[in-house]
Amino acid sequence: MLLLGPPVVSGTETDTQTGAETETGAETQTGIETGAETETGTASESGAGVEPKAKRQRLPNKLRTTRLVVTEVDDGNFEPNAPEEARACYRNQIGCIVRITATINDEKLQKIDNMRPSLLKKLHQIFLFPGRNEKDYKDPDKDLTMKKINKHAMTKFSDALAAWKTRVKARIIDKNEPYSEIVKDNPTITPDHFEIFKAACEAEAAKKKSKYMKGLQQRNIGCHHLRSRGYGGKRSIWAKEDVEAASLGIPDPLAEFTVPQERDVLRARHRWDPVKKVFETNAVTTEFIRLLVILVSDQFDCTLVIFVNDPCAFCRESSTGLRPKATRRLRRRRSPSGTLHSTGR
Incomplete structure (x- = not known):
């Protein structure tokens, strides 16, 4: 069975995330897009070369010093929905709080004495969530109206810690950078903590685990283009791109996939090229769609x-x-x- 739709070509979107956390715990500086996309314009189509856009140096994340009043919380992930400033910087601030509260060698944050109350206290000092009863509960962890918000926040704290370790480990192992370079972007890492972390990264057990995890990573159906805000941050962008494609008479290549979870997974691995006016993806995703269409056509439970x-x-x-x-x-x-x-x- 053929999947009807516009031409789908292989393509990737280049991201540079210096100090930004990726989407297993992704964070991005508020209002600043990381990385640069290589655009091919009309000159490229005619054969003339086009210089890629210069990569902008990303500013380091900073912990807010002013408080934001959250007026709306998402019912699904219990993160701020409004105002826009709070929604955009929530995960950024999660990462900042982790890096100033925990050490890079910490494991299982919830099992460390006083770590949970310390993390949640700093979170609620930055964000005033609706329903927060500060008069009766000085400790936000004891406020029952904050139970789901706190539970989700602790998960994001753990994700942010894991992402922090991954970034620093890559600079130590892959780039062989010394402490003097790494501390410029990670000022909370002390020399002693760095040496402990470096030794752990260079251990044989760590190398064996890293090789195993990279093998699992290769099984993924292609890299997504979600960036730090995940599906929630992309759906509004996808809607605008779909409207543009429809206005040009280009059919939706994922029209057959009406299950939201299916469509999100596949749409995250497509990129709308505003110049070529096509949806781009990679060969693995294309093959996955082909097999999934065959499965859908079988219609057995x-x-x-x-x-x-x-x-x-x-x-x-x-x-x-x-x-x-x-x-x-x-x-x-x-x-x-x-x-x-x-x-x-």
Whole structure:
């Protein structure tokens, strides 16, 4: 089965995130876009070379000194929705708080004495959430109206700590940078903490784990273009791009995928080129879509495993959309003759 839509070509979007946290815990300086995109204009189409845009040096993240009054909180992720300033800088401030409160060698923040109350206190000093009862509860962790907000914030703190470690480790192992260079962007790392962290990164067990995790990373269905704000920050941009494509008479290449989770995963791996007026993606995502379209056309209610970039695998259930293979075992399989066989969970 062919997937109807505009021409989809291989392409990548180049991001430079100096000191920015990536989307397992991503943070970006408020109001500043990181990296630079290489644009090919009409001159490129005619054969003439076009110089790529110069990369802008990203300013370091800074902890706010003024408080923001949050007027609206998202019902799904319990992060600020309004005002815009609070929504845009929330994860940025999460990262800043972690780096001034925890050390780069810390593990499992919630198990460290006084770490949770310290992190949450600083968060609520920056953001005044609706319903916060400061009169009766000086400690925000004891305010029951803040329970879901605090729980989500602690998850983001852990993500930010992991992302911080990943960035510093890459500079130590991949770039072989000394402490004198790393401390310029990470002033809270002391020489003693740096030496402990460096030794841990260079240990054989760490190298073995890193190799294993990189192998898992290669199973992903291509790099996404979400940036630091995730799906929530991109949906409004996607809507504008889809309107532009529709105005040009270009059909939606993902029109068949109506399950929100499926569509988000696939849309995050497409990029609208405002010059060429096409959706760009990579070969792995294109192959995944091809196999998923075949699956959709079968229309039978069972869980299937699709191998895209062997041994990359995803499951699809008629009611839940895409899920990693590890989250649910194959329940039934279809034999070459078309018969479904139960395999258990």
